[in-house]
Amino acid sequence: MRTPLQKGEQVLLVTHTSWVKLIVPVLIAIAGWVAAFFLNFLEWGWTAALVGSLYFLIVYFSWKVNIWVVTNYRVIDEAGLLNHFAKESPLEKINNVSYDQTLWGRILNFGHVEIQTAAEVGATDYYNVHGPKRLKDTITLAQAEYKNIQLANQAQHMASAMGIQAGEVKYQAPSSQGIASELEKLHQLKQQGIISEEEYIKAKNKLLS
Incomplete structure (x- = not known):
């Protein structure tokens, strides 16, 4: 992999195109050496062996970097053996992932894997x-984990903004117009397990006092 990772980024899976792509190059390389053998490794025999081997190596290394x-x-x-091509699909932009397989x-x-994103290009297709x-x-599991982390971060930011830190409620009562909204936020924090029942009651009483 030649694309640099971002801070905190971890590789979960690396996969290639199918090894089936290498069958024909392997057969060509073998045929070249067989031809060389029957030609007693004379000039044309060596040429056939070298051409077949070179073709296999080019296809193999192209497969390896794709x-x-x-x-x-x-x-x-x-992808890219000499040139480098890279296309990225951020997890938060992916709407759906599907795959299909023939009998073989x-x-x-x-x-074939299809990734549908929110970008203008629509779907991205990966073949073989x-x-x-x-x-x-x-991809599906990585998306779920990413969303969970984002929700946890949002909840933590909400808790910090409301003054709930280190298990202690430091809450200042808002104006009467915002009491209903703040009560709803407190309820969400309790449901998410960020604050305890005792902390919820204490903050609620402060709001209503």
């Missing part, structure tokens, strides 16, 4: 993915 990476922040599509895809464990279900499930 990857999809799932992190706790984004999904990265990275199910047998050999490869398929090795382990498409695993990629889809990893």
Whole structure:
């Protein structure tokens, strides 16, 4: 992976295109060496062996750098042997992830993954993915964890703004017009487990006093 990670970013999954892509290059390389053997490794024989091997190496290293990476922040599509191509889909922008496999895809464990995002481009398609279900499930789980962290951060910010820190209620009563709204916020904090029942009652009594 050549794309630099952000602060706090962790790689959850790295996958490639299916190894099926390497079958033809392997056969060509083998055919080149077989031809070289039957030609007694003369000039044309060595040429066939070298061309077949070179073709295999080019395809192999292209396959090796063509990857999809799932992190706790984004999904990265990275490719390019000499040039570098990278496309990112932030987890918060992904609306839906789906995959499909043909019969051969199910047998050999490869398929197509579609990621629908809120961006203008709409859907992003990944073809011949090795382990498409695993990629889809990893993205879905990463999204859920990301949303949970965001909700926890928002709740913590709300608690800090209301003066609830380190298990202690430091609450100042608002104006009469905002009492209903503040009571609702307190109730949400209690439901999320950020404050205890005792803290909730104490803050509620201060509001109503």
